[in-house]
Amino acid sequence: MKPLVIDTLVKRYGDRVALDALSFTVSPGEIFGFVGGNGAGKTTTLRIAVGVLSPDSGVVRWGETPVGRPEAARFGYMPEERGLYPKMTVAKQLVYLGRLHGLTAQQARESMTRWTRRLHIEEHRDKPVDSLSLGNQQRVQLAAALVHDPDVLVLDEPFSGLDPLAVDAMSAVLREKAEHGVPVLFSSHQLDLVERLCDRVGVVHEGRLTACGSLAELRAPRAARHLFLKVDGAPGHWPADTPAVASFRPQDDGVLVEPAPGSTENDVLAAAMRHGTVRHLSWHQPTLADLFRDLVEPAKEDTPA
The missing domain is CATH 3.40.50.300 (P-loop containing nucleotide triphosphate hydrolases)
Structure with missing residues (x-):
């Protein structure tokens, strides 16, 4: 062949x-x-x-x-x-x-x-x-x-x-x-x-x-950049205006968070715990849909709701 x-x-x-x-x-x-x-x-x-x-x-x-x-x-x-x-x-x-x-x-x-x-x-x-x-x-x-x-x-x-x-x-x-x-x-x-x-x-x-x-x-340059969190009881604006968070994207059942420079997952976890009960936290492996959006959409800042 x-x-x-x-x-x-x-x-x-x-x-x-x-x-x-x-x-x-x-x-x-x-x-x-x-x-x-x-x-x-x-x-x-x-x-x-x-x-x-x-x-x-x-x-x-x-x-x-x-x-x-x-x-x-x-x-x-x-x-x-x-x-x-x-x-x-x-x-x-x-x-x-x-x-x-x-x-x-x-x-x-x-x-x-x-x-x-x-x-x-x-x-x-x-x-x-x-x-x-x-x-x-x-x-x-x-x-x-x-x-x-x-x-x-x-x-x-x-x-x-x-x-x-x-x-x-x-x-x-x-x-x-x-x-x-x-x-x-x-x-x-x-x-x-x-x-x-x-x-x-x-x-x-x-x-x-x-x-x-x-x-x-395709994932390699983008791997381990975002955390996926499920936080019960968090206010609707969270995690806007959170110093440990550089950007975020709401998901159907949680939120994707990019830690701010110098912040770790522990810093994000501590901030989340102050706003509600953390049910899940893990490093997010981007799907092909995530990669596609990053590759073809113009870069833009996430803004608070």
Whole structure:
């Protein structure tokens, strides 16, 4: 298996720069999560990766070979928008797409049977796609990306609209493909899933890659900066105007606190105990959502409520 290399992509739409020298590599057997806000450049990147769009400059390579039509034919692509024939039955559609990718009629039929069973949509094989729920249409779309046994997977928002069981089924498929050496690249706004599934993550903002690495690597510069506290009975303004606290961010069930320079967790604990009963205190490991906010939001001071 060969890596998928995104090398210095530039794409403009009029005066707007959609991609600004964007580069990263997805290694064989790696699940790479590609995250960013709306309009950050995720879909443009994925479309260029599979040959749907052309960059203004830069190149996509599969190993050492620039991706052209023969290479892209070995990719499995799942667009964010429905790319299915709505009136065609699931079975006929998947067989047809398998044949387009060079499978024999028998191979295409066997692959359709295998993937509809694996994704728990076998009972829908003889139904037109537009009669299915959005979640089941999403499963069919994944089957369409997998039917020809691709060597690279490129998926745009594959978990959108799926229930938890479907998320588990799709996650298992992506892990299995990666275990067989396939580079897996997918975008998602569901950062908890990205955090759970991915070996590495790339964060794109305004067409630029602002961070790339494993979750541990992304956390390293930001680790152990904040304490998470649950304090019963504390007044609503706490911990504003607390000398031991440099900044804070309320959470659903507590508050994240950054100790002031020269202050320790003991100083924060002592201040908290003066305002209520401390039920929990621990150093906070930032989630991918926390890291994403830090990377793409302008720095700003926390202000008292």
